[in-house]
Amino acid sequence: MKNNFDNTKFNFKYFTNVIFICTLSVILSIIMNYMGIGKENSLMVFIVGVLTVTILTSGYIYSATAAVLSVLLFNYFFTEPYHSLQISNSDDVILIVFFLIASLISSTMTSKLQYQTEVSKRNERTARLLYDVTKGFLNVTGRDNIVLKGINFIKNYVGFDCYVKLDACEQVYSTEGLPDYVDSVTTNINIIPIKGVGKKLGVMKIVNCNVPITDEIDMLIKAIVHQMAIVLDREFIYEERQKIRVDMESEHLKSTLLRSISHDLRTPLTGIKGAGELILESYDSLDPKSVKKLASDICDESAWLIKTVQNILDMTRFSEGRITLNKDFEAVDDIVNQTLSHVPFLNSSGRLHVIVPDEIILVPVEGKLIVQVLVNLLDNAYKYAGEEADVFLKAYTDGDFAVFEISDNGAGIDTEILSRVFDGFVTKQKNNIVDSHLGVGLGLTICKEIITAHKGAITAENNVTGGAVFKVRLPLEVE
Numbered sequence: 001m002k003n004n005f006d007n008t009k010f011n012f013k014y015f016t017n018v019i020f021i022c023t024l025s026v027i028l029s030i031i032m033n034y035m036g037i038g039k040e041n042s043l044m045v046f047i048v049g050v051l052t053v054t055i056l057t058s059g060y061i062y063s064a065t066a067a068v069l070s071v072l073l074f075n076y077f078f079t080e081p082y083h084s085l086q087i088s089n090s091d092d093v094i095l096i097v098f099f100l101i102a103s104l105i106s107s108t109m110t111s112k113l114q115y116q117t118e119v120s121k122r123n124e125r126t127a128r129l130l131y132d133v134t135k136g137f138l139n140v141t142g143r144d145n146i147v148l149k150g151i152n153f154i155k156n157y158v159g160f161d162c163y164v165k166l167d168a169c170e171q172v173y174s175t176e177g178l179p180d181y182v183d184s185v186t187t188n189i190n191i192i193p194i195k196g197v198g199k200k201l202g203v204m205k206i207v208n209c210n211v212p213i214t215d216e217i218d219m220l221i222k223a224i225v226h227q228m229a230i231v232l233d234r235e236f237i238y239e240e241r242q243k244i245r246v247d248m249e250s251e252h253l254k255s256t257l258l259r260s261i262s263h264d265l266r267t268p269l270t271g272i273k274g275a276g277e278l279i280l281e282s283y284d285s286l287d288p289k290s291v292k293k294l295a296s297d298i299c300d301e302s303a304w305l306i307k308t309v310q311n312i313l314d315m316t317r318f319s320e321g322r323i324t325l326n327k328d329f330e331a332v333d334d335i336v337n338q339t340l341s342h343v344p345f346l347n348s349s350g351r352l353h354v355i356v357p358d359e360i361i362l363v364p365v366e367g368k369l370i371v372q373v374l375v376n377l378l379d380n381a382y383k384y385a386g387e388e389a390d391v392f393l394k395a396y397t398d399g400d401f402a403v404f405e406i407s408d409n410g411a412g413i414d415t416e417i418l419s420r421v422f423d424g425f426v427t428k429q430k431n432n433i434v435d436s437h438l439g440v441g442l443g444l445t446i447c448k449e450i451i452t453a454h455k456g457a458i459t460a461e462n463n464v465t466g467g468a469v470f471k472v473r474l475p476l477e478v479e
Contacts, residue, residue: 054114067107338367
């Protein structure tokens with residue numbers, strides 16, 4: 001920004017003002033002299049002229065020139081001998097000396113007042129710009145947005161183009177329209193480091209500095225860079241905290257998964273190992289019925305083990321987005337029959353009641369996955385409804401949807417987990433012992449993922465009369 005009080009530069013317009021005002025002062029004084037007004041009053045006209053020069057110009061040099069020129073003009077036109085620079089009367093000498101002192105003092109004070117006023121205006125303008133900068137950065141989030149905000153402030157408030165390169169990434173940000181960073185000019189540049197709390201965050205490279213950088217501009221640039229560094233520090237700290245939180249959650253989920261998997265794999269394996277050892281050690285003393293029962297237990301535990309491992313693998317596929325659907329039109333009663341073949345323990349207990357429509361209903365699904373959903377739901381009902389509770393599997397249509405409803409008349413779903421029953425690792429615990437339950441808690445999560453992939457919906461609620469109700473809704477038409 002140009003300093004209006006730079007006394008070292010000649011300004012022709014200001015010099016013209018000095019000549020014009022001094023000439024006008026002479027003319028007015030001559031008129032007053034013809035009107036009989038004393039020359040002492042003419043000095044007041046010259047003082048007013050000097051003050052007028054001070055107001056219309058900037059810098060002490062012009063007002064001082066006007067004061068000296070006024071003294072010379074007054075001496076030339078209004079002191080004896082007239083039209084000469086000589087002074088014959090000592091009273092005129094004293095009058096001129098005091099006039100010169102008064103002119104210099106008044107012009108100096110006026111110049112200083114004018115300068116202080118201009119400085120105050122500049123300071124007010126700078127303070128307002130700094131406030132706008134601070135306010136502009138207040139609600140900005142995201143590394144890219146913060147840097148681009150700073151670049152826009154430099155362009156709008158200072159008028160310079162710039163590049164910004166952060167140490168945390170290889171990307172270079174720049175004013176719109178600038179060439180690549182490596183191709184930028186190497187002259188007329190100003191490099192400012194972007195310093196955060198305790199470390200350097202990057203650099204700002206201001207280019208095309210074709211005008212001098214004044215103290216005001218330098219302060220404004222550094223203020224913008226400082227504010228940008230503060231907000232970037234805040235952003236880096238937030239990202240670091242988010243990363244730590246995600247890592248902690250990942251570690252927690254990993255620990256929960258490993259603990260649950262180890263328990264669920266150990267339980268059926270222990271049963272299989274125990275039944276196998278009993279057959280080997282006591283084979284000769286066991287009757288065929290006992291051997292058959294032990295073999296049946298081995299099969300049941302193996303089936304449960306396979307189901308658990310399959311759930312874990314399926315959950316991995318869903319979390320990685322690698323699930324693909326091979327849809328085909330499947331009959332509802334075929335899906336129900338396939339489901340029943342996978343839960344012989346429930347079907348043979350006499351606790352399962354199945355209701356299917358008489359008409360054929362075709363649903364565009366991947367039958368194997370829907371069977372897996374129904375098996376998981378029936379298995380949960382069998383385990384958690386209670387040993388005396390009945391389980392109901394009902395299939396019907398509701399508008400453009402096929403509905404599979406699995407319900408029971410048991411204790412229902414605990415209200416503490418009802419709202420998050422489809423979240424991972426949510427299971428019903430017994431006696432508040434974390435590892436006392438059977439199941440990793442992924443079955444219902446997998447059910448939800450499968451149904452969502454089919455553009456359907458799955459809900460869970462408690463019956464007013466008791467027991468839980470799970471409803472699976474699948475569209476009858478291919479979208």
